[in-house]
Amino acid sequence: SQQGEEDPQALSIQEGENATMNCSYKTSINNLQWYRQNSGRGLVHLILIRSNEREKHSGRLRVTLDTSKKSSSLLITASRAADTASYFCATSGGVTDKLIFGTGTRLQVFP
Amino acid sequence: NAGVTQTPKFQVLKTGQSMTLQCAQDMNHEYMSWYRQDPGMGLRLIHYSVGAGITDQGEVPNGYNVSRSTTEDFPLRLLSAAPSQTSVYFCASGRNTQYFGPGTRLTVL
Numbered sequence: 433s434q435q436g437e438e439d440p441q442a443l444s445i446q447e448g449e450n451a452t453m454n455c456s457y458k459t460s461i462n463n464l465q466w467y468r469q470n471s472g473r474g475l476v477h478l479i480l481i482r483s484n485e486r487e488k489h490s491g492r493l494r495v496t497l498d499t500s501k502k503s504s505s506l507l508i509t510a511s512r513a514a515d516t517a518s519y520f521c522a523t524s525g526g527v528t529d530k531l532i533f534g535t536g537t538r539l540q541v542f543p
Numbered sequence: 544n545a546g547v548t549q550t551p552k553f554q555v556l557k558t559g560q561s562m563t564l565q566c567a568q569d570m571n572h573e574y575m576s577w578y579r580q581d582p583g584m585g586l587r588l589i590h591y592s593v594g595a596g597i598t599d600q601g602e603v604p605n606g607y608n609v610s611r612s613t614t615e616d617f618p619l620r621l622l623s624a625a626p627s628q629t630s631v632y633f634c635a636s637g638r639n640t641q642y643f644g645p646g647t648r649l650t651v652l
Contacts, residue, residue, distance in 0.1 A: 463639065465639075465640070472646075473645065473646070474547075474633055474643035474644055474645050474646055475586070475633070475635075475641075475643045476643070477640045477641065477642070480639060480640060520585060520586070522586075524639070528591075528593070528599070529574070529638055529639070530576075530588060530591060530601065531576065531588070531635075531641060532588065532602075533578075533585040533586040533587070534585055535583065535584065535585040536585050
């Protein structure tokens with residue numbers, strides 16, 4: 433079964449707007465990661481946030497983690513058409529660090 | 544530095560046929576994984592390996608075998624293909640940050 437559930441499943445915005453995607457998970461984690469997948473391609477790692485961190489930034493990306501609510505959010509600021517992709521959260525926990533992916537959010541950014 | 548490579552890119556099999564999906568990495572990572580991606584399902588872990596000679600099952604291991612004789616290679620074997628195995632298969636390398644190959648699109652008729 434999937435560990436993470438993303439919300440919304442799909443999101444359409446105009447260039448320049450911000451995009452927020454949410455991820456909820458079920459069990460305790462070591463870290464949570466966000467990946468991007470362009471259509472027909474492999475996944476690309478965006479950012480990792482550890483369980484003892486609450487917020488992390490990387491360029492136009494901002495990730496928050498609330499372990500008490502078992503949830504995370506990914507904010508993309510000033511979006512561009514090139515940000516059009518599917519975004520997945522993935523959690524890692526236990527001694528094996530197996531990565532369990534959510535079902536993804538499809539983001540469409542219109543120029 | 545090629546990263547993670549997968550072959551073939553596309554494959555069509557008939558039910559009952561067997562085949563091996565190849566995966567290789569040149570980053571000297573101990574940790575490698577195989578996932579399948581189905582529409583609306585995200586990625587599901589099939590098998591993973593924490594080093595040469597060590598493999599373990601993921602969420603959906605049935606119908607698949609793996610071996611890890613070297614650090615670089617992690618092949619995935621379909622023993623007797625079934626239509627339910629029609630999917631896109633991704634190999635990944637690395638532990639905390641995983642680097643993904645371009646995928647193999649498999650159709651089983």
